[in-house]
Amino acid sequence: MGLESEQSRLLLSKIATSDRHGENSPYFDGWKAYDRDPFHPTNNPQGVIQMGLAENQLSLDLIEDWIRKNPKASICTAEGVNEFKNVAIFQDYHGFPEFRKAIAKFMSKVRGGRVTFDPERIVMGGGATGANELVTFCLADPGDAFLVPSPCYPAFGRDLGWRTGVQVLPFQCDSSNGFQVTKKALEAAYNKARENNINVKGLIITNPSNPLGTTLDRDTLVELVSFINEKNIHLVCDEIYAATVFNSPNFVSVSEIIQDMEYVNRDLIHVVYSLSKDMGLPGFRVGIVYSYNDLVVQCARKMSSFGLVSSQTQHLLASMLSDEEFVENFLKESSKRLAKRYNTFTKGLEQVGITCLKSNAGLFFWMDLRRLLKEQTIEGEMELWRVIINEVKLNVSPGSSFHCSEFGWFRVCFANMDDETVKVALDRIRVFVCRGKEEDEQQQPASTVNTKRWKTNLRLSFSSRRHDHQEGVMSPHMMSPHSPMPHSPLVRART
């Protein structure tokens, strides 16, 4: 029909037709499986449990409680509607001063008061997604590169590179030292890029780490800061999980480090923050760019016009985050609940012989299933992953989606479900692992070097596909907005 051929002739931009949006990857299979068959304790107890979404649902009741007790903070209530007009017309890209002050204070509290933040440096972004893209637009040109230690957040490729044209270059960290970033690895990556004529503009780190759930120690941070200072490249620290630290060691922010490093050029240091993880408010789109570079603050502020925080939301949060008592209690309680949830899971897994990377932060743990792989390759990992989704019915995220060079690691989110669901998830894992052990014992005498943990007679209800990035475009009708389950995530940020 004429329409189709006309559509193909009517070109869109290169950015539009590229696939740097990242949605063509095979990792969407897990999401699809969840969307098609989402777990519900009563309506669908056999459904897939969502453990691929790094959300913090454990402490929303505290926030709700505050909102109920503070009707004035909302412009929709009788008590607060008198502020409606002032709030509704406020589109100044500086943001409400009260909002900036409250955010600066909150950021400081999250760091135990060990550092203070200047409200004049607070710039808004459309969530951390918007903030990361915004700061990249300020720091790098198309073709420039940012280094990032892997395993890393899968959407960095999109956030830092899709519309900016900047390259995102992951460099490997592995389990030999608990996946810690080392100056050696960073330097090697930097040199390699330079040898290939790539203009490295900066380094981006996530601290606490997604997907590892670990925090960087002071010495490593100092090394990283010294390195970027020496090479005169930028350092972007994505600290969006700062308040999810639930165990020692304490969180050390780059902001603290530079206080004791007088010689460092502060124009190279930029922090990205958000309330999506620490407070569990991803819907509110509160992203923050905090730069120590005046020019970047000025430029970023102008650019923030493309992704300001709704004044209604600024108004509510300005009030909430200035309530010092509430904030202190929230941070303490949230930490406690995360610790409890983490312990429940890791202990439960230990009982069936599954270990995780020792971590102290985040909304997930980094699970080690290397010994369950048929082969230590990406195909092996993907095969195991498909079994976990389709047989065990858990949507977890395979390490390869985080650019992890070692196969067999999986990120498992634990803060986006209630206690009942936790039990079900643990039970399923136990059953799966034990079934593997049983069949092992039945079929193989003694131990052999290549003991396989599950047998080929386990039906793969999912036809195994090759690891193929060219798989079908995600057209709108596949992401049905009409999912029967109210919590079905559709296509959210894959984090």
Add this chain to the structure above:
Amino acid sequence: MAIEIEQPCVGLSKVAVSETHGEDSPYFAGWKAYDENPYDETTNPSGVIQMGLAENQVSFDLLEKYLEEHSEASSWGKGSVSGFRENALFQDYHGLLSFRKAMASFMEQVRGGRAKFDPNRVVLTAGATAANELLTFILADPGDALLVPTPYYPGFDRDLRWRTGVKIVPIHCDSSNNFQITTPALEAAYSEAESMNIKVRGVLITNPSNPLGATVQRSVLEDILDFVTRKNIHLVSDEIYSGSVFSSSEFISVAEILEARQYKNSERVHIVYSLSKDLGLPGFRVGTIYSYNDKVVTTARRMSSFTLISSQTQHLLASMLSDKCFTENYIKINRERLRKRYDMIIEGLRSAGIDCLKGNAGLFCWMNLSPFLEKPTREGELALWNSMVHEVKLNISPGSSCHCSEPGWFRVCFANMSEQTLEVALKRIHNFMVKKRSE
């Protein structure tokens, strides 16, 4: 081998150090004058009156009344536990279905039901600023151009060009035919781009027009549609002032024309809308892209991840805009009040001996001061503007900041102040003109 080039400054991007953000233009200098000395009825009656800000403040009482009467629906409800939770967690880039439905229905109402909108084609962005930039990223590559009729909204220089690297090639319009867009002007702009080896990817119009304050006529829309079809390029119709047309029947949306053509060739058309002007809610950052092109919808939706609307705000507006009784009443009363303001300012200017372009929409009028320029040049215009800002103490926007090819035109906003303040402004203009005539 890499050649090391010493960075003279601190090594920011080219985009960061460019001036395409546009804030050094005189459009903003007037703002500074206002910021330094803002008018206040009681505390600063001789301050600068802000007439450079296209805001709609005439109908807030209607919104406030709605909220007072419906606080349950618009907030998260009293005892409801799941309402807040679900909303706070909702970051799906499709947006709340209830909100998309409400937006589609509101857009239909604004067009008097003369066009239908499918909620599944509504893509949400944080303001029209983001929507226009996002569409540009999708429709054009760096170095390509969009054709934009002059005079146009000064912010387009930033929104369409800054981070995208896309150029604007002007479609020249002038007062000989009330600044309407003509096919020869379209062709001339296209040829101009061609001669500079620049690839034209689309035409972007604002309808009703900012700064003209007038709707685009049906025949002109038809011509534009035919033109973009002939050239096989896109058409973006920025219709953010559609609800500010004084008389509903006078606004013709490109959506109506497409419906009349049974949507033939519609995949090249994209509409931008927002609640910042029609509802007077610029702080809430509510923009939408409505595209007839499936691929654009999908891609725009993905890109909107960088600029989603706060779920809290989506929730509030979903409830407000799906109340058809409320919206119908609002649209009607808002139109009437804007018309009243418009009549007031036109009459006031006329009695001061000043003519304006005949307008029928928007939050501003397009005032003709060309007879009063010392020199019929841009410098003459800026000199007069300087007097307006610093002597008459009115911040109005000079036509040159809108890339108007004829000097002497000024955009004057009338909906962002009380009636009393508008009277004060008119009095000042009157006195200024009397003084000028006696000189």
